[in-house]
Amino acid sequence: MVKALLFDVFGSLVDWRSSVARQMAPYTAEGAAFADAWRGRYQPSMEAVRSGQRPFVPLDTLHRESLDATLADFAIDEDEAQRREMTLFWHRLDAWEDVAEGLASLGRKFILSPHSNGNVRLMVDLARHNDWRWDAIMGAETTGHYKPQPESYRRAAELLMLAPEECAMVAAHNADLDAARACGFKTFFIERPTEHGPGQTTDLAPAPGCDRAAENLRALAALLT
Amino acid sequence: MVKALLFDVFGSLVDWRSSVARQMAPYTAEGAAFADAWRGRYQPSMEAVRSGQRPFVPLDTLHRESLDATLADFAIDEDEAQRREMTLFWHRLDAWEDVAEGLASLGRKFILSPHSNGNVRLMVDLARHNDWRWDAIMGAETTGHYKPQPESYRRAAELLMLAPEECAMVAAHNADLDAARACGFKTFFIERPTEHGPGQTTDLAPAPGCDRAAENLRALAALLT
Numbered sequence: 159m160v161k162a163l164l165f166d167v168f169g170s171l172v173d174w175r176s177s178v179a180r181q182m183a184p185y186t187a188e189g190a191a192f193a194d195a196w197r198g199r200y201q202p203s204m205e206a207v208r209s210g211q212r213p214f215v216p217l218d219t220l221h222r223e224s225l226d227a228t229l230a231d232f233a234i235d236e237d238e239a240q241r242r243e244m245t246l247f248w249h250r251l252d253a254w255e256d257v258a259e260g261l262a263s264l265g266r267k268f269i270l271s272p273h274s275n276g277n278v279r280l281m282v283d284l285a286r287h288n289d290w291r292w293d294a295i296m297g298a299e300t301t302g303h304y305k306p307q308p309e310s311y312r313r314a315a316e317l318l319m320l321a322p323e324e325c326a327m328v329a330a331h332n333a334d335l336d337a338a339r340a341c342g343f344k345t346f347f348i349e350r351p352t353e354h355g356p357g358q359t360t361d362l363a364p365a366p367g368c369d370r371a372a373e374n375l376r377a378l379a380a381l382l383t
Numbered sequence: 384m385v386k387a388l389l390f391d392v393f394g395s396l397v398d399w400r401s402s403v404a405r406q407m408a409p410y411t412a413e414g415a416a417f418a419d420a421w422r423g424r425y426q427p428s429m430e431a432v433r434s435g436q437r438p439f440v441p442l443d444t445l446h447r448e449s450l451d452a453t454l455a456d457f458a459i460d461e462d463e464a465q466r467r468e469m470t471l472f473w474h475r476l477d478a479w480e481d482v483a484e485g486l487a488s489l490g491r492k493f494i495l496s497p498h499s500n501g502n503v504r505l506m507v508d509l510a511r512h513n514d515w516r517w518d519a520i521m522g523a524e525t526t527g528h529y530k531p532q533p534e535s536y537r538r539a540a541e542l543l544m545l546a547p548e549e550c551a552m553v554a555a556h557n558a559d560l561d562a563a564r565a566c567g568f569k570t571f572f573i574e575r576p577t578e579h580g581p582g583q584t585t586d587l588a589p590a591p592g593c594d595r596a597a598e599n600l601r602a603l604a605a606l607l608t
Contacts, residue, residue: 317502
């Protein structure tokens, strides 16, 4: 019955923490801490949009504002050109090792799209960097709403001309899956137990109500195809 | 300098006339005439949206309304389910023979996206039907504006985070290219001298101002890569 798989990207498909840390290495010895601090500003920055305090802006804009604050916290001073380049570090995140193979397999049976809070060009660049093939790009900039706002899921289904129950959200984050389920989507959990580093305590297992759970995308493809 | 190629689809990449005629064959002996009549309602139907007479609706909605009128003109009576199925004939149009190879080659150097008046799911289905790989799906439903409205081209460039001159519109239709050029896009003309059948008199050659012209997509790829 499921015809399209919609994917969370940061954490679920790409290892943002290691990838940002690696790209920050020339600027700080505390790359992982910098990545955590930068990412720590992610939810609050989107909340300003979700709550209506500010109009919608793409994630690159929020990433740049959060970068400026994080650089200040780490007492790192870089010029405008370098800050623009650093903002694009999020366009060059490496996928977990199972993703390219898993997507290639799943794509033979399902319509595949990211449904990320990242903007369209960020998704385009990640797909090229990691050799993924998407059918379309859904998500915040396409729908005008940041997850987990229900409008984002509903609009994605509408653009794909599918009923909500014909769409499955695939993510390593229960909050994302819970919001998708509340909109009528099927929900498939995948494990990313080191997204936040070796001591991760959250999202180690699916919340009740998930339709499927798999260790990774290769295992999910084996379940579904 | 060009980083993304945006493609017109109906006529430029797919042979809508033969493909619709073929799919209409079980219902009428006049398949090509039916395709011409159905397509003849295309520009007027979009003009109602462009002019603000009605709010934006996706092309599938306009195609269905035009189908109902065309069926009446041809004295063909079909039920609701069959009319829905016929509307999807536009999701299964066959590409001209050079397109899959040309896109595969161009995709190694450029970001590729359709920039069509067709809706997102229509583009998804055409890509799957013809084995194309897009980086993103621009066009009317993504931008909220039907070509040749300038907002459609400008918004596509914005979503790709590119300056207009970093985008090239690729089409077999001079009106589309003229509108893109007026927005600052580069313009690449390809020849489709039988889009409208053997007696075609329009768009046989590029209008002045086109940056490149090629016989087809394979030839364009040879020019650009």
